[in-house]
Amino acid sequence: MSYHHQFTGETQGIRATAPVKWRQLDGVLGAFWEAEGDVGGQGYYVSANPRISIFFNDVSSIRMANADRVAARKGRPLARAIYVPAGTPMWTRFTDRLQFSHLDVHLQNERLVKFLSPAIGRAAACAVAQRPTEITQTEDLQILAGLLVRELERPSRHSHYAESLVGSLVAGVLDMDDLRPNRSDGRLTDAQMRKLVHYVQANADHRLSVAEMADTVKLSESWFHHAFKCTTGTTPMQWQTRQRVALAQRLLTETEMSLADVANRLGFADQAHLSKVFRRVVGQTPAQWRRTPVLR
Known part of the structure; x- marks a missing residue:
């Protein structure tokens, strides 16, 4: 180096x-x-x-x-x-x-x-x-x-x-007297993950940046990205997409909101954008998923 x-x-x-x-x-x-x-x-x-x-x-x-x-x-x-x-x-x-x-x-x-x-x-x-x-x-x-x-x-x-x-x-x-080793596997703690879930849900009307998520748990953006992937096996943005789709599923199950309203509530560009992302994650369009009689 x-x-x-x-x-x-x-x-x-x-x-x-x-x-x-x-x-x-x-x-x-x-x-x-x-x-x-x-x-x-x-x-x-x-x-x-x-x-x-x-x-x-x-x-x-x-x-x-x-x-x-x-x-x-x-x-x-x-x-x-x-x-x-x-x-x-x-x-x-x-x-x-x-x-x-x-x-x-x-x-x-x-x-x-x-x-x-x-x-x-x-x-x-x-x-x-x-x-x-x-x-x-x-x-x-x-x-x-x-x-x-x-x-x-x-x-x-x-x-x-x-x-x-x-x-x-x-x-x-260097000043290290008040520090103790972090988790040896480099993962985020359960508390940090809970804080992220809460933050994404509280800001469900738009897509968060990696920098915003990293700041939520007080980590640098580069280290957050590394630790997040070690913890979840996926990237922060992929995880956030799944969280937003999960919120869409909840709205589709618990409310009578239209697909367009759900897309608007969760910060998707439009109904077509929601359908595209939803199908990629779930394997069905939101309309198909809503009509499917499965245990949820």
Whole structure:
């Protein structure tokens, strides 16, 4: 899995004091920086990918903020280890002259989620990937970071060794304390399925999008689609079609509504559209089904 670097960094009064040491791994780019900043030095950073930064010096004299450049003037002290989710901007401002070094680990988002998923489930992994983290006690993390920096400067082992170090840093930095593993089979829970059924029935006058269904159970659209198919053996849209046909069957059984009225009530384009979908699912047209004396 290749990594595509999509990072914007704008600095003033901050400069590198040595060439950057970097190495590309599987879905990861590691970079070791040595730099210095002047009093009043400023930086702006944003990336399309999540990243971890481990600082090897006390950088509390650097103020940081995620709101805007003005907020950085009175912002919070920069922590020794930070995790910045994809798309999260960061502004920094130096209150003292400082020489420092740090390791940046840029991660392809899907690589990060795949790493976390076996331990906590994909839905939780997606949630964790969106949580910023700041850590002040970093002794153990600095040991791992130092080993990774050594592999960036002078690779001596198979790339899997460096990638394993990255994995350990991810596990050590990201905020997973309040999570427990999700269902190991990747399925939706019974409660989530009940909530979906209720939502479809409550919104039976139109066809829901996958995004709307995913939002109902608080999952990303891609993970919802995967988990839904694991649970039901069908896609969300196929399932929704069957739910709407089941509602049509109920109306045809319990009311004297015309086929046109049923089609209109359930958000089908017209009676012909209802008949086409109904026949595909049930094997009969609505009129045939209504006339058939079967136990229901």
